[in-house]
Amino acid sequence: MKFVAAMSATLLLALTPFAMAQTDPVDAPPEAGRSPFSLGAHLSYWNAHDLDDFNLDGMLGGGVVGQFRFHSYGAVECRLSGYAGGDSKDYYIEDKGWYETDVTIVAMPMEVGLVAFLPLDDTFELYGGPGVGFYLFDGEYTVEQGPWKTTYDIDMDDRAGCYFLLGVRAKLASNTALYAEAKYTWVKSKFDAPLPTTDYTSTMAPDRRLDFDGVSINAGLSFTF
Numbered sequence: 564m565k566f567v568a569a570m571s572a573t574l575l576l577a578l579t580p581f582a583m584a585q586t587d588p589v590d591a592p593p594e595a596g597r598s599p600f601s602l603g604a605h606l607s608y609w610n611a612h613d614l615d616d617f618n619l620d621g622m623l624g625g626g627v628v629g630q631f632r633f634h635s636y637g638a639v640e641c642r643l644s645g646y647a648g649g650d651s652k653d654y655y656i657e658d659k660g661w662y663e664t665d666v667t668i669v670a671m672p673m674e675v676g677l678v679a680f681l682p683l684d685d686t687f688e689l690y691g692g693p694g695v696g697f698y699l700f701d702g703e704y705t706v707e708q709g710p711w712k713t714t715y716d717i718d719m720d721d722r723a724g725c726y727f728l729l730g731v732r733a734k735l736a737s738n739t740a741l742y743a744e745a746k747y748t749w750v751k752s753k754f755d756a757p758l759p760t761t762d763y764t765s766t767m768a769p770d771r772r773l774d775f776d777g778v779s780i781n782a783g784l785s786f787t788f
Contacts (some may be wrong), residue, residue: 601639603628603742605783609646609670609750611775617666617702620699622648623719624670626781630678640694642674663707667718670775671699672748674726690744691729698724698750698775717754719773730781738787746779 605628610621626644633639649667656662676694683689702717722742730744 581701597737599632600787601630601632601787603630603783603785605742605780605781607644607646607779609748609777609779611670614648614668615730615775616646617668618650618652619648619666619668621777622646622668622670626672628785630785635682636680638678638680640676640678642672642676642694642696643719644672644674646670646672660708665705665707666717668702669700672696672698672724675723676726676728678728686734688732689730690732691727693727695723695725696748696750698722698748698752700752700773700775704761718756719752719754722750722752722777732785740785740787741783742785743782744780746781748757748775748777748779750775 566638587703597610607624608621609624614621624644624646626642628640628642630638630640647667647669649665651663651665654662654664674694674696676692678690678692681689694763699721700719702719704715704717706715715738726746728744728746730742732742734740752775754771754773
């Protein structure tokens with residue numbers, strides 16, 4: 564009997580840790596929280612209204628977006644973008660020959676805004692919101708004939724403006740997402756000085772306003788830190 568009692572006690576002691584493991588499982592560590600900071604980079608096309616005056620259909624460029632998500636449904640953002648558009652044409656002037664002309668327009672928006680989010684499921688979310696910015700503009704006009712070449716600066720005022728955007732974001736991983744957005748910008752500029760009067764270009768009054776209102780389409784990738 565003593566032997567049986569001893570064996571029973573030994574078996575009970577051996578089974579006790581296994582039974583405790585079955586009845587009291589170790590909880591899995593909680594999932595790490597997402598950082599409120601994200602950074603995105605995108606390619607962009609801006610169809611500004613008065614680019615038609617320069618024979619341009621639009622400007623191509625890119626930008627970066629930094630967001631601080633202070634709430635699951637809200638964030639503040641900063642945007643820095645750069646755009647450029649150009650066009651080349653040849654003109655023939657009687658008794659003077661052929662002229663090669665190039666025009667280039669450059670814009671650099673610096674913007675801040677508010678964004679609201681609407682989650683659709685675990686992968687997709689819609690977002691949108693307003694913002695304000697300061698917009699830098701510059702350009703040049705080049706005329707060339709044989710060895711002769713002249714470049715004129717197209718001086719334009721840098722101006723404040725505003726925008727509104729709508730977008731959709733698709734999560735690829737816990738910290739990576741694709742996004743696409745449409746952004747409408749309201750901003751106007753004007754010439755600081757007219758282009759000189761020549762046989763190959765017309766005079767543009769320095770007080771003429773230039774309308775850069777228009778839609779830009781952005782597509783890129785964002786990372787949450």
